[in-house]
Amino acid sequence: MSLTDRRLLVTGVASPESIAYAVAERALDDGAHVTLTAPPRDLDRCRDLAHTLPGDVAVVCADLTSTEDLDALQRRLRADGGPLHGAVHAVAYAPAEALDGPFVEAGQAGVELAFRTSAWSLAGLARAVAPLFPAGGGSLVGMTFHSDGAWATYNWMGVCKSALEATNRYLARDLGTVGARANLVAAGPLHTRAAGGIPGFDALLDAWERQAPLRWDATDPGPVADATLFLLDDASRAITGEVLHVDAGFHAMAGAVRSA
Structure with missing residues (x-):
């Protein structure tokens, strides 16, 4: 598997x-050319992080919930x-x-924002990048979380x-007409910035422990990143519309396999 000279x-x-x-770190180590995007609120932080990555990394300001920003992103990538x-x-x-509290009490505006950011933006990104994919190729990979049941918290994010x-399945249908792929990686719970906003995150960790x-x-x-690189590589060229679980097998078990 090699991403040498691939643009990602x-x-x-x-x-x-x-x-x-x-x-990004693993792709750069493997020889890829990487461009990062960040919305305005995260742009300075993203630029700082880009300096800690190996190689010359470009950073583009783009809010993936904005069609104007996505159009501008496409123009920038095309110009490169x-x-x-x-x-x-x-x-x-x-x-x-x-994310928390009575499910039906969440306000419409908050739910719409969650959906636009967490689900619609995948389709928006696909619209921006698919025309730039090479003939008969290209790979779009997104991140999801175990969504087959209702968690004690997570609420509308679970719906998203x-x-x-x-959305990934429909993108796989349409991108397949030009030989491109769309897949998701379903990761187990990780201590990321996003996790800090999930009430009861420790309960998820306890569930995984059991x-x-x-x-x-x-x-x-790292394991999630490695699976993502596999889906970006030609080694996965016949895989699309898939949700690849990288969760230590949690999704496949019907119940606890050990005490907490």
Whole structure:
């Protein structure tokens, strides 16, 4: 597996603990050319993090919920020259009211913001990058979380993740007509900046401790990043519409396999 000289776009690099940062770092180590995007609120932080990555990393300001920003991102990537071989969608957000408390009490505006940021933006990114994919190729990879059941918290973000997975299937359908792929990686819980906004995050860690047959390290995004690189590489050229679980086997178990 090699990403040497591949051009990749990675969104969502906002902290060194993030999955997106680990993906960018490993891709650069493997010889890829990487461009990062960040919304205005995270732009300075992303630029600082870019300086800690190996190699020359470009940073583009882009809010993935804005069609204007996505159009500008496409123009910038096109101006850089050459095809774009892959893009990583690692963006999600929901206000606190959409994550915890009575499910039906969340305000409409908060739910709409969560959906637009966490699900619609995958389709928006696809619209921006797909025309830049090489003929008969290209890979879009997004991040999701176990969405087959209702958690004690997570609420509307759980709904958004289900919508994200449906979005991925439809993108796989349409991108397949030009030979491009769309897949998701379903990661176990990780200590990222996003996790800090999830009420009851420790309860998720406890669930993984009891139910995952393999031991799960919530401080190590490396396994998720490695799976993402596989989906960006030609080694996964016949895989699309997939949700690849990198969660120590949690999703496959019907119940606890050990005591906490």
